[in-house]
Each structure stands twice: as C-alpha cells, then as structure tokens.
Amino acid sequence: MFDQEVRTRPDFLTIAKSHRWTRRALLRDIALATLAAASSPLYAQHGDLGIVNPPARLDDFSLVDQQGTKRTLNDFLQQGVTALQTIYTGCGSVCPLQGALFSAIQDRIPQTGSRHPIRLLSIGIDPLSDSPSALRDWLTRFNAGSAWNAATPSLKDVDRMRLQLSGSTLPLGNIADHSTQIYCFDANQMLRYRSADLPSVDEICDVIGKLGRL
Structure with missing residues (x-):
C-alpha cells in the first residue's frame, strides 16, 4: 500500500532556494542538510521497519502536553493522521535534526492532499x-x-511507550541513543508505519499523505 522506497534527499542548495532567507529558515535548512548527509546510523534497537502489518493499537498512555494539560495518547491520535517522533528537550545531537525534520514536514502538509487533518x-x-x-x-x-x-x-510509562512504538523487545539502552524513527498513525489511531532512523521529508510526507487519503 505504501511506497517504501526512500527518495533521494535534496542537497542544501535545493532546500535553501525553496525557503525564504529568514534566520529561522536558514538554521532549519542547515539542519536538514546535515540530516541529508547523515548515513542514518541505528540510534536504537527497534523492530521491523516500514508498513506495520497488522496495524497496531498502542495502550492509551496518559500524557501532559506543552500547556500542562493532562491528555491521553488517543486524544492526540483521534484528531487525524499523526506523525509521531520521540525527543528530549535537553538533547543537543540528533533532536535538533528531528525538530528541523518536523518543521519541514509541517510546511508540506497542505500539499499532501489528505482528506483528514494531519498532526505532528x-x-x-x-x-x-x-x-x-x-x-x-x-x-x-x-x-x-x-x-x-x-x-x-509519566516516568513509569515512558519506557513501555517507547517499546510499543518501536516494536522491539530489546532493552532501550541510554536515552542519548534513543530512536530517531517517525511513527505514522492512521485516522483510526492505528500505528501503520515505522520509518528507519532519520528518514527523509519526502518519505514521511508520502506516507502521511497516503494514510490521509484512506
């Protein structure tokens, strides 16, 4: 159902020409260029990549959002097709690349042709x-x-949530080696796709676009 081919990632000049030369856009483009040059090392143990078959429903974990509001995972997922990443705010290595990736995906959402809202x-x-x-x-x-x-x-749920997302039964290891995968959920709150580490913008936009047209 999904095209699992990872497209060639654009170089920095291609990316830069497509964005306004604001300081924020420039910093993001530099991060994306670094992402494109990365060899996508395996930052964490995880299960099968690509299409999740059969689709998986995660436990409805309790979360606290950026406004301090208690919400459940399904509360976020039921709003539409969702691309999910794991980060930690004190990370200074791969997490800025992950933020730049989502920023670029955010800009591309209107072009996906989805009939469902797309959330990050x-x-x-x-x-x-x-x-x-x-x-x-x-x-x-x-x-x-x-x-x-x-x-x-919560602290008691964080590792269990990470394991369910990754589909792995192996120990998670050091937090600094956390997964940089993107996990894509359909409009029925089902996990349908696990990317490789540090995927391209094109790959994730292609997946969420197809999920949004289901």
Missing part, C-alpha cells in the same frame, strides 16, 4: 526534564503551528 506529535522521553515549559520552548524553537503538539508520559 513530539513525545518527550525524559519526564524529569521535559516539563510543559520545556516542551513549549521546543515547539517555539522550530516554529511549530497549531497542528504540532508535544507531550510527555
């Missing part, structure tokens, strides 16, 4: 540090709009 969700995996104010700063840093939220599970 950044899940903080360091509950001791990923407070609502830290999540708000994270979203502001990447110019997140209303379709992009962030939330943190």
Whole structure:
C-alpha cells in the first residue's frame, strides 16, 4: 500500500532556494542538510521497519502536553493522521535534526492532499526534564503551528511507550541513543508505519499523505 522506497534527499542548495532567507529558515535548512548527509546510523534497537502489518493499537498512555494539560495518547491520535517522533528537550545531537525534520514536514502538509487533518506529535522521553515549559520552548524553537503538539508520559510509562512504538523487545539502552524513527498513525489511531532512523521529508510526507487519503 505504501511506497517504501526512500527518495533521494535534496542537497542544501535545493532546500535553501525553496525557503525564504529568514534566520529561522536558514538554521532549519542547515539542519536538514546535515540530516541529508547523515548515513542514518541505528540510534536504537527497534523492530521491523516500514508498513506495520497488522496495524497496531498502542495502550492509551496518559500524557501532559506543552500547556500542562493532562491528555491521553488517543486524544492526540483521534484528531487525524499523526506523525509521531520521540525527543528530549535537553538533547543537543540528533533532536535538533528531528525538530528541523518536523518543521519541514509541517510546511508540506497542505500539499499532501489528505482528506483528514494531519498532526505532528513530539513525545518527550525524559519526564524529569521535559516539563510543559520545556516542551513549549521546543515547539517555539522550530516554529511549530497549531497542528504540532508535544507531550510527555509519566516516568513509569515512558519506557513501555517507547517499546510499543518501536516494536522491539530489546532493552532501550541510554536515552542519548534513543530512536530517531517517525511513527505514522492512521485516522483510526492505528500505528501503520515505522520509518528507519532519520528518514527523509519526502518519505514521511508520502506516507502521511497516503494514510490521509484512506
């Protein structure tokens, strides 16, 4: 159902020409160029990549969003097709690349042709540090709009949530080696796709577009 081919990622000059030369856009484009040059190393153990068959429904974890509001995972997912990433706000290595990736996807959402709303969700995996104010700063840093939220599970749930997302039964290891995959959910709150680490913008937009037309 989904085209699993990862398209060639654009170089920095191609990306830069397609954006206004604002400071924020320039910083994001530099991050995306770094992402494109990365060899996509395996940052964390995870299960099968690509289409999730059969589709999986995660437990309805309790989360606290960037406004300090308690919400459930399904509360976020039921709003439409959702692309989800795991980050932590104190990360200075791959997480800025992940933020730049979602920022670029956000700009492309109107072009996906989806008949469902498309949402982005950044899940903080360091509950001791990923407070609502830290999540708000994270979203502001990447110019997140209303379709992009962030939330943190409780300390007792965070590892279980990460394992369900990844589909792995292996130990998660150090938080610094967390997965940089993107997890795509359909409009019925079902996990339908797991990307490889640090996927391209084109790959994720292609998947969420197809899910949005189901």
